[in-house]
Amino acid sequence: MHAPTIRHETVALRSALPADLTRRALPLAQPRRSEAPSHPARLTPAWREALELLEQHVPFTRRMLHAGDLVHGGGEACTALHIVNSGMVRSVNFSADGREQVVGLHFKGDWLGFDGIASGRYGCDAIAMDTGEIWTFRYDTLLRTCASVPALMAVMHVAMSEQIVRDRDSLLALGTLPADARVANFLKVWAEALRDRGQRTDQITLRMTRAEIGNTLGMTLETVSRALCRMARSGVILFNEKGRRDISIPSIDALGDFMQDALAPNERVLQ
Amino acid sequence: MHAPTIRHETVALRSALPADLTRRALPLAQPRRSEAPSHPARLTPAWREALELLEQHVPFTRRMLHAGDLVHGGGEACTALHIVNSGMVRSVNFSADGREQVVGLHFKGDWLGFDGIASGRYGCDAIAMDTGEIWTFRYDTLLRTCASVPALMAVMHVAMSEQIVRDRDSLLALGTLPADARVANFLKVWAEALRDRGQRTDQITLRMTRAEIGNTLGMTLETVSRALCRMARSGVILFNEKGRRDISIPSIDALGDFMQDALAPNERVLQ
DNA sequence: CGTTGGGTTGAACCCACTCAATACGCGTGG
DNA sequence: CCACGCGTATTGAGTGGGTTCAACCCAACG
Incomplete structure (x- = not known):
């Protein structure tokens, strides 16, 4: 089912159950484009x-x-x-x-x-x-x-x-992710952009206020602050002393996991 | 203040009050790009x-x-x-x-x-x-x-x-508009696309379910339904008998007004 | 020292979501 | 013809996530 080359199958499958769009987040939809996690390095x-x-x-x-x-x-x-x-x-x-x-x-x-x-x-x-x-x-x-x-x-x-x-991709994030997942995704995209350019990703400095981040993500600064604090508490990011704008991201994958958690707090069983 | 040619003024103004981003919707921000309501007709x-x-x-x-x-x-x-x-x-x-x-x-x-x-x-x-x-x-x-x-x-x-x-523009709508305004904006963009192509805008048929519209706008089908009903009640759209997907838009400007109302129900004073 | 901007945190509210019931339109088949 | 099922749309009641409003902390700065 997750063979991206044979698209005709998924086409027929799609038209068979158009009720997919009813749910905000599909619980067990087939993972697609799994072969391209981001821009590979090319x-x-x-x-x-x-x-x-x-x-x-x-x-x-x-x-x-x-x-x-x-x-x-x-x-x-x-x-x-x-x-x-x-x-x-x-x-x-x-x-x-x-x-x-x-x-x-x-x-x-x-x-x-x-x-x-x-x-x-x-x-x-x-x-x-x-x-x-x-x-x-x-x-x-x-x-x-x-x-x-x-x-x-x-x-x-x-x-x-x-x-x-x-x-x-920004549209997708704004339209389908709850607040915490949206902030996590934001940091993930940022870190990946740095990684793709050969810069270090474990020590990034957000050059934006909470208000600007909130504006970017379609939410308020308080929500951004709370989300960041939750992420810090769960360990996927670390606040560097001297300024709450410098953060460390020990593992981008952990960030992705946090995002999936925030997306669907229940079914953490898969994978 | 609303002279779009002299941009340096607004630049200085921007850096003077960067707290703009704090508010979700700026109450009395200077209207910009007012000379281009949409793609002119060119x-x-x-x-x-x-x-x-x-x-x-x-x-x-x-x-x-x-x-x-x-x-x-x-x-x-x-x-x-x-x-x-x-x-x-x-x-x-x-x-x-x-x-x-x-x-x-x-x-x-x-x-x-x-x-x-x-x-x-x-x-x-x-x-x-x-x-x-x-x-x-x-x-x-x-x-x-x-x-x-x-x-x-x-x-x-x-x-x-x-x-x-x-x-x-979709990002802007998703990030800054509440539900009703988002639906109104959606219809407005659709109608303008038809108008720009010389097609009639007073009789458009949405070829999407409420769920698909909701997915497009980052909300649920119920919210879409309610928004459409409110718009019908206030008269900015009309449901054609035989199918609740065919709607009439008597006036695109009225749609825009409805959107502004939904955006800021209070200050309806200006213009 | 006071001020100012940014960040955090708490409490109350509210908009939109969730769940559920109902109704409508339409094709199918009795 | 109506009965039935199915997908879609509407509407209501209740909940909850995110907003709003507020207080407070902190660092930078004059």
């Missing part, structure tokens, strides 16, 4: 290749930013795309009536500004979370270069595709 | 141009699908992209532990499969919601053609960018 050479390709073929400008600085602002004309060379950036989407939502965190090698291509204006604010360097490429130059360097075009497509996958 | 020629461009330069196959058929399944090798020529398609993302989430609805002119470019495998199921025609393009052929037809490349970028914007 990612590291991917963005490295992208940066080299860009460095060789496309002129760009470097900018040093500090915490709070805008990489680009929503509404501005989108004539360029950006890549995080160091540091971290968060994207904040907003609505006409003033609601705001953090829709993404961006690490080294991530692109910024894709959301502005469609309308010609950036759709969100991209805000530096600490000091770092941003590379900026004129979009028209990128387009022209893509025509002559197919590899660059492929790299851009991959980057956009990854952005879509990340956004949809 | 969209219609956009996807029409895209289809013509593709028809001229890229060979493709046509497929008739019926409700429940898969356009592509998560985990399958992604060697092609698809475009909805008629009918409707929903994308369903899923996690390794069996959770599922509808992450997007796709109408005429929308692309499918962008999420598969990064990893080489589709990241979600794309399921037809009624009978319709899907056009399928080999991805390698698309890439090759893009190199010689820059306009096609631009069109693809726009399509991917739109996808990202839609996903992030």
